[in-house]
Amino acid sequence: MVTGIHEECGVFGIYTNKTSDVAAQTYVSLYALQHRGQESCGIVVNDDGVFSYHKDVGLVNQVFDKETLERLGKGNIAIGHVRYSTTGNCNASNAQPLVVRHIKGPMAIAHNGNLTNARELREQYENKGMIFHSTNDTEVISYAITEERLREPSIQAALEKAMYRIKGAYSLLVMSPTKLIAARDPDGFRPLCLGKIDDGYVVASETCAFDSIGAEYIRDLKPGEMIVIDKNGVNSITTHCGKKGTICVFEYVYFARPDSVIEGSSVHMARLRAGKYLWREHPVDADIVIGVPDSGLDAALGFSQESGIPYGIGFIKNRYIGRTFIQPSQTERTNSVKIKLNAISSTVKGKRVVMIDDSIVRGTTSGRIVKLLRDAGAKEVHVRISSPAFIAPCYFGTDIDSKENLIACKMTNEEICEYIGADSLGYLSVESVKKLAGNSKCDFCVGCFTEKYPIEVPKDMPKDKFESKISEKK
CATH class of the missing domain: 3.40.50.2020 (Rossmann fold)
Structure with a gap:
């Protein structure tokens, strides 16, 4: 039964120009974002195209210890996620980031937000024979991207096309073997910002994550913007930009940390x-x-x-x-x-x-x-x-x-x-x-x-879609 209010998730990503302890930096940053989700968390580390990951139900310090972080190893790209289930059950299968093994190479994805057409897309993909292992929107987004990837020359081109299909609120991090990609929905419902660290760049839901690792805040991503971070630096793709944006005002009232x-x-x-x-x-x-x-x-x-x-x-x-x-x-x-x-x-x-x-x-x-x-x-x-x-x-x-x-x-x-x-x-x-x-x-x-x-909400969209569990707040 739907009975209360929840906030969704926090995302963090880091790209460095040399192999380093990106798992530890992601861990510290997720600690700073813990207020955005206390149900599950995860980290994926990319070491020259080889993905290592760990995720589970629990707080950051419950899911990760020194031994787990060491087992993730070093790398030059990583993404992390803290979650509360606005859609999907509270179990390890719904923990993020989601790792996909695809014919065009591995991909990891972390998502903050809610799609308004997730059920419609899910039914379309299931009718095509695609199998879902979770009940969250992130897996729907992953299928939208991987389907486009079969036709497009790059992961960013696939995401750019997928953004025409997915509707609603999303701040995304996508990691390929060589790139860190961040994207924000055209209405900018959820926050997402870019920062600079000594030997690379970081992306996060809030600037407090940057402060925790000594990174410098550069700017917020524009509504609809996608940025690609690779060995050539940061490239902005603005195909879906144009709207002024309508961020959730409750970010200021409640969700975000006051130092953000x-x-x-x-x-x-x-x-x-x-x-x-x-x-x-x-x-x-x-x-x-x-x-x-x-x-x-x-x-x-x-x-x-x-x-x-x-x-x-x-x-x-x-x-x-x-x-x-x-x-x-x-x-x-x-x-x-x-x-x-x-x-x-x-x-x-x-x-x-x-x-x-x-x-x-x-x-x-x-x-x-x-x-x-x-x-x-x-x-x-x-x-x-x-x-x-x-x-x-x-x-x-x-x-x-x-x-x-x-x-x-x-x-x-x-x-x-x-x-x-x-x-x-x-x-x-x-x-x-x-x-x-x-x-x-x-x-x-x-x-x-x-x-x-700000945008149309399907009249037949149930508030408890995909077994969304909502407990009382106040």
């Missing part, structure tokens, strides 16, 4: 703006402002700065448990909420508290967090949300729930406030959330807040 820069805008600054806009739209008399870790902290600071209400640390977060909504089952998610946060009584006791969080989906987790503050002695709890209310599902890589499970589709604002036990509740407006990125050069997808999507 996306489309030229600081995520930290975007969240500060969210807090400032919240104060302007929903002022309240209070004694202290606190944020729900982690994505609520920056917005709480912005609210405090704009309002003059003191900022305080209201919760201690258990750093040894992942984001609650990325737990693969409802039981695990519920148990993790109980041990993830603890309210600091000395901060909130006897005070009128403003609690800043990034979203409310079903309301149950928000209700538990409000109760933590009540039990710690808070006199009043005023909840402010640094995004608009969810009223529609997402089809582009963020598994925001079906309408039947979104609390804002079933209750009024006043009823939600009562349900979670708050004294007042205010959401950021759609108009303000569009302004969070400041000087960003692109527009934003806000379909989950407005039910107006």
